[in-house]
Amino acid sequence: MAASLSESLPLPPGTSGLPLIGETVPWVRDPLLFAQERFERYGPVWRTHLLGRPCAVLLGPEANRFVLGTHMHLFSSRAGWGKPITSLIGDGLSLIDGAEHRRHRRMIQPVLHGEMLSHYFAVMHDIAVQHTEKWSRHGQLKLFEGFKHLSFDIAARLMLGAQAETDAERIRKYFHEFTRGLFAPPAWKVPWTPYGKAWQAGVRLRAAILRIIAERRRGADGQQMDILGLLLAARDEQGIGFTDMELVDELLVLLWAGHDTVTSLLTWVFYELLHDRAIYDQLVDEQARVVGSGVLTLVQLKRMPLLDAVIREVERLHPPAPGGFRGVVTPFEYGGYRVPAGWTVMYSSVFTHHMPELWQAPGRFDPHRFRAPREEGRKPFSLIGFGGGPRVCVGLAFAQMQMRIVVSHLLRHFRFELRPGQSFKPVAVPTKMPKDGLVVRVDVK
Ligand code: HEM
Incomplete structure (x- = not known):
């Protein structure tokens, strides 16, 4: 679809919306x-104005492949985030480009993959057990808040x-x-704006993380098998x-990218399961078959095809990030x-995940679509809740393991009931x- 650039080509169709804010509000x-709506009007390529910048939106799996894979050299991730975010977060993995990004990625990726994950299993499991015991004592809770606390502690x-304890x-x-x-x-560094408060909190956060790094560098107890130790x-x-400064930025990005996203996906898993008791019961049966009344193991975690399909289906219907810039x-x-230099481009996961050409009845929660014989979602760049290409989420395996541990534990040990009168x-x-955060009643089985 792409060819060499010609100045005579038109800009993509579309509108810029209101002065300054453009079309940010409806987006x-x-x-x-x-x-x-804009796909109906203009087709798969159009322009808008988001977060203060002109933006070309490229829709569909081919567009995702173009932006995330084959033509990623045309783009900068750092410039995609924009100045207010980069000046707060710094130079962690998702905010750097080129050779620096490749160097950091090569050092971080092994820490979050393969054999290393087995060192995290017990910690994830223990924290899940501790937190969920407390939930059942309270009786009722907002699952979003519960998952947020749990994922942050992990x-x-x-x-x-x-x-850090x-x-x-x-x-x-x-x-x-x-x-x-x-x-x-507005991104003003003054104490009364949320951005200014974030700035001050960032200064304290960096100081606290630096202290932890200094203690670990001084420590005589050898290398610890956690992410900081391995980094x-x-x-x-x-x-x-x-x-030290590179480490602070990397840890900030990992904490940031790694806990709100998991919180969101876990919350929508339970939203869907509590609205579809048939799938809920099938999942409970799978847990009984695979784990029974014993203690969950890492090997068992890899033998839960229905749980895999449910998590993928929730990634499809409710991707925590609707797309990327x-x-x-x-x-x-x-x-x-x-598309001129200086613009942004946006790919849309949420649009791709609802394309009728790729998914049967795309609005329906139907985890079996991923299983034989249908096996939907096999087309490259059609399921991209974790991004794709060389910058695919570096925490994907870590997140998948954590979500499976938490859902498996909850299904085997607790009963949930949605409380009436809440907004979803x-x-x-x-x-x-x-x-309303998904308010449920929790009881021990
Ligand atoms: C349900 C959980 C998660 C979801 C849905 C998710 C989603 C994503 C997406 C969509 C991207 C790509 C953004 C883009 O290129 O436009 C990404 C990148 C990234 N994620 Fe995740 N993520 C999750 C969990 C995690 C966890 C647990 C960690 C850390 C342990 C993490 C760390 C990162 C980092 C550092 C990047 C940047 C990678 C790079 O640019 O090379 N994420 N994630």
Whole structure:
């Protein structure tokens, strides 16, 4: 679809919306409807104005492959996030490009994959057991809040190490302020704006993480098998490790990228299961067959095809990030249109995940679509809730393991009942959640 650039080509069709804010409001309110309406009007390539910048939207699996894979050299991830975010978060993996990104990725990826995951299994499992015991004592809770606390504790324990336990509450507080202000314009560094508060929380957060790193570097107890321990030991091809400042930025990004997303997906798993008792019961049966009354093992976790399908179906229907942005570094042509440097491009996971050409009855929760004989979602770049290509989510395997442990534990030990009178309307916070947080009654089985 792409060819060499010609100045005579038109810009993509579309509108810029209101001065300054462009079309940001309708996009934030409903990213799926926003994309579907404009697809009807303009087709798979159009222009809009989001988050203060002109933006070309490229829709469908081929477009996803173009942006995330074959033509990723045209784009900058850092420029896609924009200045307010990058100046708050710094230079962690999702915010760097080119050779620096490849170097960091090569050092981080092994820490979150393969054999290393087995070192995290017991910690994830223990924290899930501790948290959910408390839930059942309360009787009723907002599952979103419960999952948020649980995922943060798992992330803090595994990413910052055992020392973080004493600091965990303080770090959680800073982190809450930090993420609340990340996407809250105006980006003024003054104490009364959410962005300004996020800035101050970021300063404290960095200081706390630096202290933890310094203690670990001084520690005489050898390398610890957690993410910080492994990142401290990681070396590039020249034998050079991360500096303290690089580590702080990486840990901040891992904490940020790694716990709101898991919280959102787990919440929507339970939203769907509590609205579809037949699938819920099939999952409980699978758990009884695979784990029985024993203790969950890592091997068993890999033998749960229905749970796999449910998690994939929720990734499809409720991707925590509706899509992603890139900054255009090199002007390019796509689908007969010209996209100038300095714009952003957006790919849309949520649109792709609802394309009737790819999915039967795309609005329906139907995990069996992923299983034989249908096996939907095999077309490359059609299921992209974790991104795709060389920058696919580096925490994918970590997140998948954590979600399976939590759902398996909950299904085997607890009963849930949705409380009446609540709103399930999706709101972006900035990852999607049901408006009232999914209020349930929890009882021990
Ligand atoms: C349900 C859970 C998760 C979802 C849905 C998710 C989704 C995503 C997506 C869509 C991207 C690609 C963004 C883009 O390129 O436009 C991404 C990248 C990333 N994710 Fe995740 N993520 C999840 C969990 C995690 C976890 C647990 C971690 C850390 C342990 C993590 C760390 C990262 C990082 C560092 C990147 C940037 C990778 C790079 O640019 O090379 N994520 N994630």
